[in-house]
Amino acid sequence: xxxxxxxxxxxxxxxxxxxxxxxxxxxxxxxxxxxxxxxxxxxxxxxxxxxxxxxxxxxxxxxxxxxxxxxxxxxxxxxxxxxxxxxxxxxxxxxxxxxxxxxxxxxxxxxxxxxxxxxxxxxxxxxxxxxxxxxxxxxxxx
Amino acid sequence: xxxxxxxxxxxxxxxxxxxxxxxxxxxxxxxxxxxxxxxxxxxxxxxxxxxxxxxxxxxxxxxxxxxxxxxxxxxxxxxxxxxxxxxxxxxxxxxxxxxxxxxxxxxxxxxxxxxxxxxxxxxxxxxxxxxxxxxxxxxxxxxxxxxxxxxxxxxxxxxxxxxxxxxxxxxxxxxxx
Numbered sequence: 283x284x285x286x287x288x289x290x291x292x293x294x295x296x297x298x299x300x301x302x303x304x305x306x307x308x309x310x311x312x313x314x315x316x317x318x319x320x321x322x323x324x325x326x327x328x329x330x331x332x333x334x335x336x337x338x339x340x341x342x343x344x345x346x347x348x349x350x351x352x353x354x355x356x357x358x359x360x361x362x363x364x365x366x367x368x369x370x371x372x373x374x375x376x377x378x379x380x381x382x383x384x385x386x387x388x389x390x391x392x393x394x395x396x397x398x399x400x401x402x403x404x405x406x407x408x409x410x411x412x413x414x415x416x417x418x419x420x421x422x423x424x
Numbered sequence: 425x426x427x428x429x430x431x432x433x434x435x436x437x438x439x440x441x442x443x444x445x446x447x448x449x450x451x452x453x454x455x456x457x458x459x460x461x462x463x464x465x466x467x468x469x470x471x472x473x474x475x476x477x478x479x480x481x482x483x484x485x486x487x488x489x490x491x492x493x494x495x496x497x498x499x500x501x502x503x504x505x506x507x508x509x510x511x512x513x514x515x516x517x518x519x520x521x522x523x524x525x526x527x528x529x530x531x532x533x534x535x536x537x538x539x540x541x542x543x544x545x546x547x548x549x550x551x552x553x554x555x556x557x558x559x560x561x562x563x564x565x566x567x568x569x570x571x572x573x574x575x576x577x578x579x580x581x582x583x584x585x586x587x588x589x590x591x592x593x594x595x596x597x598x599x600x601x
Contacts, residue, residue: 303479303482305476307473307474307521307522307523309473309474309521309523309541310471310473310519310521310543311543366526368528368529370529378529379529381524381526383523383524383539389557390557391523391541391555391556391557392521392523392524392539392541392557395474395523395524399482
């Protein structure tokens, strides 16, 4: 019985702990170096205003960035950012996964995508996760 | 209290044991739709990027290798191109960039969204003949499979199949020589 209990505890820790992973990829021939203006398209399921965190981070790096719910911005931009945030509960709610796609401002085609996956014990605040995926997608130094 | 903790631990253990993710299968991603409306006499090589290997502790993914195999099978079966050699020389290069594969982290009904950016390049001139991002989605009902990760895999495969089918229809409409 004691052994079974120990095995169950190990299994439970395995589920709760996990490993943080980051993934990034870029489309063949994509040139992200010339981008200066961005539009962040709000993820319809996002009730926490994550799009504003993207705008804040991009502005902090010196880019021009706006956000909205429309598919396209009112003024032309170099790139459109779409994202999907996923949340989980462990004592408190936390962002477990954040995916972003950097799209061409004209065609809407994906030029880069990045993902940060952070289980409970390696959780980060949303602004940090936003910074993490943007850094990877835009190839910015850490 | 002790019973409750044991129950919670047991649930976690069950989740761990039952939920090992398996990769999306190429044979299930390949389209078996009717022959291409127009068959090019040219040859094409495939270059897939953006895919990921599946980790057993995460949700199923689509790897570059498996998507390449699915593309090859679909092209060979439908006859959109005469041949799909493994390397150059070839008349065309078909680049496929898996830019987005999104599924929930948990849930009963699983909706998978897939977006692939395609570019078809004529190798002789290095001219881009066609380029398009194709977005497909598929919803897997809860009764389709017992394990969540299996529902995600089924969703991945269906979204990939639809994506390849749509791409082949559009390439066929180009009426390439």
